[in-house]
């Protein structure tokens with residue numbers, strides 16, 4: 001196959017991104033490098049069915065745009081936040097596939113998320129839509145026991161013990177989040193007074 005007839009390889013990184021932090025960005029960057037991806041599409045969730053999210057989708061979307069703006073291979077999709085119902089990955093992948101029928105899709109998840117995947121909606125169909133890449137995450141065991149071997153890969157990424165929960169808690173308690181999230185996201189959080197009150 002020549003370079004020109006190679007199918008585009010697109011990573012899809014779904015997340016609540018409340019807020020997006022350097023753990024997400026390093027994971028996406030490492031998978032892109034390791035799997036020779038042409039693009040990574042970040043997809044902020046709309047309203048997840050499984051947890052309550054207070055921060056509006058528009059704030060989470062804009063923080064994701066700010067955080068990814070400097071990387072020419074990173075883009076952000078509104079498919080989940082514009083869908084007027086609870087977010088499920090099966091819908092995310094169907095929508096991205098409809099937009100990019102020529103591409104091979106790689107869904108990127110952390111060790112905590114992949115551990116739950118057998119409980120996700122329409123899990124048997126998920127494997128037909130994308131290859132899954134599970135990345136390591138401090139505090140979580142990276143295991144794919146019970147998952148279809150040909151559909152899931154494991155990747156060790158630099159360990160960043162950062163979570164959105166901890167970032168929100170730090171802001172609420174008056175601690176800095178500089179260097180945990182991109183500078184523009186620090187400023188966005190401050191400008192819009194996010195995470196000041198108890199969740």
Ligand SMILES: Nc1ncnc2c1ncn2[C@@H]1O[C@H](COP(=O)(O)OP(=O)(O)OP(=O)(O)O)[C@@H](O)[C@H]1O
Nearest residue numbers: 015016017023109110111113137160162163164165
């Ligand atoms: N530090 C990290 N290293 C590797 N993967 C991560 C890291 N933080 C999050 N991820 C992965 O990124 C995806 C989106 O995560 P999410 O937006 O829920 O962030 P989070 O930090 O886990 O948020 P919260 O603390 O609110 O649950 C998930 O697949 C998650 O496993």
Ligand SMILES: O=C(O)c1ccc[n+]([C@@H]2O[C@H](COP(=O)([O-])O)[C@@H](O)[C@H]2O)c1
Nearest residue numbers: 014015016045087088089090113120121
């Ligand atoms: O489809 C599902 O049933 C499902 C259940 C839980 C999580 N997900 C997806 O997993 C990704 C990470 O979720 P979270 O809660 O860790 O931000 C995000 O894209 C979610 O939509 C998907």
